[in-house]
Amino acid sequence: MPKIYLLPKEVAELIAAGEVVERPASVVKELVENSIDAGANNITIEINRGGIAYLRITDNGCGIEHGDVPTAFLRHATSKIKVDADLNEIATLGFRGEALAAISSVSKVEIFTKTKDSELGTHYIIEGGEEKLYEEAGCPDGTTIIIRDIFYNTPARMKFLKKDVSEANAAAAVVDRIALSHPEIAFKFIRDGKQALNTAGDNKIGGTVYSVLGREFAGTLIPVSGERERIAVSGLTCKPVSCKPTRNYQFVFLNGRLVRSGTVTAAAEQAYKNSAMIGKFPGFVLYLTVPFDTVDVNVHPAKTEVRFSDERRIFDAVYSAVKNALTAGDTRPEVKFKEPSFNPFERLKTEEYRQQTIKEPTVAERAYPQKVGLHNNNTLRAPSRPAFVDNYSTVGPHGEKVMPVKSENIPTVQKTEAVIPITPKKEISVDITKDIEDERPEIILIGEAFLTYIIVQMGDSVYMIDKHAAHERILFNELKSKQGVAVQALLTPVTAVLPREEYSAVIQNTDELLKAGFEIEDFGNSTVRILSVPSTLTASDAEALIGELAESLIKNHTAEVEKLDDLYHTVACKAAIKAGSKTSPTEQKKLAERVLYSDDIMYCPHGRPVAFEIKRRELEKQFGRIQ
Numbered sequence: 070m071p072k073i074y075l076l077p078k079e080v081a082e083l084i085a086a087g088e089v090v091e092r093p094a095s096v097v098k099e100l101v102e103n104s105i106d107a108g109a110n111n112i113t114i115e116i117n118r119g120g121i122a123y124l125r126i127t128d129n130g131c132g133i134e135h136g137d138v139p140t141a142f143l144r145h146a147t148s149k150i151k152v153d154a155d156l157n158e159i160a161t162l163g164f165r166g167e168a169l170a171a172i173s174s175v176s177k178v179e180i181f182t183k184t185k186d187s188e189l190g191t192h193y194i195i196e197g198g199e200e201k202l203y204e205e206a207g208c209p210d211g212t213t214i215i216i217r218d219i220f221y222n223t224p225a226r227m228k229f230l231k232k233d234v235s236e237a238n239a240a241a242a243v244v245d246r247i248a249l250s251h252p253e254i255a256f257k258f259i260r261d262g263k264q265a266l267n268t269a270g271d272n273k274i275g276g277t278v279y280s281v282l283g284r285e286f287a288g289t290l291i292p293v294s295g296e297r298e299r300i301a302v303s304g305l306t307c308k309p310v311s312c313k314p315t316r317n318y319q320f321v322f323l324n325g326r327l328v329r330s331g332t333v334t335a336a337a338e339q340a341y342k343n344s345a346m347i348g349k350f351p352g353f354v355l356y357l358t359v360p361f362d363t364v365d366v367n368v369h370p371a372k373t374e375v376r377f378s379d380e381r382r383i384f385d386a387v388y389s390a391v392k393n394a395l396t397a398g399d400t401r402p403e404v405k406f407k408e409p410s411f412n413p414f415e416r417l418k419t420e421e422y423r424q425q426t427i428k429e430p431t432v433a434e435r436a437y438p439q440k441v442g443l444h445n446n447n448t449l450r451a452p453s454r455p456a457f458v459d460n461y462s463t464v465g466p467h468g469e470k471v472m473p474v475k476s477e478n479i480p481t482v483q484k485t486e487a488v489i490p491i492t493p494k495k496e497i498s499v500d501i502t503k504d505i506e507d508e509r510p511e512i513i514l515i516g517e518a519f520l521t522y523i524i525v526q527m528g529d530s531v532y533m534i535d536k537h538a539a540h541e542r543i544l545f546n547e548l549k550s551k552q553g554v555a556v557q558a559l560l561t562p563v564t565a566v567l568p569r570e571e572y573s574a575v576i577q578n579t580d581e582l583l584k585a586g587f588e589i590e591d592f593g594n595s596t597v598r599i600l601s602v603p604s605t606l607t608a609s610d611a612e613a614l615i616g617e618l619a620e621s622l623i624k625n626h627t628a629e630v631e632k633l634d635d636l637y638h639t640v641a642c643k644a645a646i647k648a649g650s651k652t653s654p655t656e657q658k659k660l661a662e663r664v665l666y667s668d669d670i671m672y673c674p675h676g677r678p679v680a681f682e683i684k685r686r687e688l689e690k691q692f693g694r695i696q
Contacts, residue, residue: 090171092230093120094239096216099168101247104128105254105325109211110270114244115259119236121219129211132184135191139203142178142195144170174198175226176219182212197222241265245281249354250322252277274305278354286318286352291398293353295390298382299360302390306337306353309344309395309671310402310678318352323364323375332380333357336387340395343545343634346676355387399671401532404683406691509666514658521648525661529685532665536652538673539664541645544605545674548585548637555604556586563599563612564592571619572597578622578632585636587611587618605644614643638674 090096097114104112107130117123133141144167172178173195183190192206220227230236237260248256248268255270268280279287289311293304307318321333333355341351365376377383515524515531523534567575572595575582582589586603602611621635646652652660664670664680672678689695 090175090219092239093124093216093219093236094243096120096124096172096176096219097126097240098243098247099172100126100214100216101244103168104130104212105247105251107131107212109254111255113257113259114240116237116240117261119230119233120216120240121230121233121236122217124216124219124240125213127211127213129209132187132211133182133191134184135187135189135205138180138182138191138193139200142169142173142200170198172216175223176221177217179215179217180212181206181208181214183208183210185210237261246320246327248281249277249320250325250327250356274303274354274356278305282318289352290354291394293355293390293394295386295393297386297389300382300386301358302355302386303358304353304355306355306391306394307351308399308402309341309346309351309676312341312345312349312351312676314349316350319350320354321357322355323357324359324361326375328375330375330377330383332377332383333387336384337391340388340391341676343638343674344395344672344676349676353391355391357383357387359383396669401671401680401682402678404681404687406687512658512661512665514654514661517652517657519649520651523657523661525658525665527665531683531685531688532661532680533683534661534664534680535648535673535677536646536657536660537648538675538677539660539670539679541641541673541675542670542679543660543663544641544644545637546669548641549634556588556601557604558588558601559599559608559611561608563608564596565599565612565615566594566596567616567619569595570623571616574619574622575615581622581632581636582618584633585618585640587615589615603640603644606640610643614639617643641674 090099093116097116097120101112101114104126107128109128109130111129113125113127115123115125115127169178174197177196178194180193181190182193189205190208192202192204192208194200194202220230231239241258241260244256244258244266248254248266252268252274253270253272254268256266256268257264258266266280268277275287275290278290286307289307290305291308293302293306295302304322307313316334319334319337321328321330323330337351337353337355338345345351359377363378365378510528513526515526517523517536518533521536523536523539525532525534575589575597576591579589586601586606587599588601590598590600592598597615599608599611599615602608606614617639618636621639622632624635646660670679686695
């Protein structure tokens with residue numbers, strides 16, 4: 070057996086450094102978190118060549134006492150915990166006492182630091198874990214730490230670094246997340262001499278999200294706020310129609326720390342069920358505040374994974390906060406037209422119009438130039454003789470006399486105009502004894518496009534409504550609210566032979582299927598018999614639908630409520646009006662009223678929008694009526 074040796078100190082430190090320092094972005098994270106723990110409210114991060122060659126963090130925090138500076142670079146040196154009991158209530162971002170030691174062992178470090186009560190600060194240099202300079206120096210309050218030549222003494226690790234631009238992007242992502250986690254701190258990020266980020270530090274989440282993630286994403290967000298069993302949830306979440314194809318826009322901060330939590334993510338996404346489109350994921354920036362003794366942040370060296378003492382409480386708190394935000398803050402999607410590159414309806418000055426007329430003859434002028442006096446120079450001239458000599462004689466196109474026609478002999482032509490029936494506006498009564506529904510704005514039916522989209526006017530907006538999506542959501546809501554379905558017994562029960570897995574799923578969930586309107590019994594040999602179906606379906610629908618219901622039950626192994634949601638969803642989709650089917654004007658208007666007079670009919674259970682709004686102002690801008 071090989072002999073066991075004790076590793077030399079320098080080798081052990083290099084291995085330990087690998088747990089903390091993977092790349093320049095890791096250094097940025099550790100040092101910025103130290104600045105936050107130091108109470109800074111203004112932090113500047115500067116990098117060159119992706120942070121590999123040069124990285125500087127400057128803060129206005131409390132600074133380090135002169136005598137403590139060398140100690141800060143020793144392993145397990147920290148001011149944040151003293152005894153093992155402190156690990157149960159960690160309130161700081163850093164606490165292990167490994168960051169500075171790990172960083173200094175693989176790079177060249179220079180630090181300037183000063184406390185508010187000291188007259189002079191400290192200038193300290195350490196390279197590869199070896200102290201090079203330790204002296205007093207004049208410097209401002211706070212700390213500036215400069216990192217040069219990361220992995221200069223570990224070429225094997227250096228070769229695994231990516232290109233400068235990739236390392237810079239990773240560092241920028243770290244700064245973005247930390248800036249989001251602390252909107253009360255002003256962050257400035259300088260990348261190769263250019264400012265890449267600047268947050269106000271005014272503790273306004275919306276402004277910070279705007280600065281970090283951009284205007285487009287920030288414009289889709291609605292506020293989240295709630296508290297349940299000592300768990301506070303706040304932040305912003307996107308409208309269902311703005312969900313993303315990936316989870317890249319999901320940010321969770323726990324007691325000011327960026328974390329990854331499957332519990333929080335699952336709770337937030339569950340709140341979007343039957344509102345977000347399938348395959349899309351909500352974007353959110355959520356801040357959780359929980360008692361420190363209910364969470365363990367000491368699970369992973371990078372401190373990005375946490376463990377909760379009660380996962381269910383966290384799930385319920387996040388779910389209810391996000392669900393309430395969607396219920397209260399979501400609005401119908403609004404169509405915004407792009408600004409036209411030119412205004413075709415712009416009024417021309419007289420001279421501009423004359424010039425255009427000279428240069429651009431009409432179709433008639435090009436076809437019959439001799440009749441309108443159009444000559445080769447494209448100039449319009451008046452005819453040489455008047456078209457009418459008097460009331461009784463006219464001149465033809467070639468100068469010949471034409472039989473006069475007296476005006477009294479000309480038959481009168483009656484003008485006909487297409488009459489479009491307009492529904493008169495309903496007078497709104499001010500009688501307070503009437504039901505509040507009488508105060509609702511009138512809906513005017515305009516028509517239907519492609520036998521699919523109902524078009525109506527309400528107030529100063531035009532709405533386009535997907536009739537299948539709308540009817541599907543209405544049926545789904547009714548099924549959920551009743552927690553049971555009106556059923557009809559089939560005169561002739563329908564039998565269906567199912568694959569073994571689907572058959573098992575059906576016979577094991579007959580109670581849930583009954584609540585969804587299907588009375589089903591086991592007929593043996595992988596066969597089931599359908600005795601009753603929802604009143605909105607037919608026997609042929611039931612036979613086609615039983616396989617879909619079985620698949621839904623197989624996929625969903627969760628609680629009964631979620632199983633029922635999926636079953637209701639399947640039934641509603643099958644029973645709803647189909648796109649392309651004919652509906653009467655009365656049906657169209659009734660459907661529009663159900664949609665527009667309700668705040669809970671925004672999306673179909675698949676997550677597609679039910680209606681789009683086009684404001685009158687948007688139309689008038691497109692037609693040049695307003696600017």
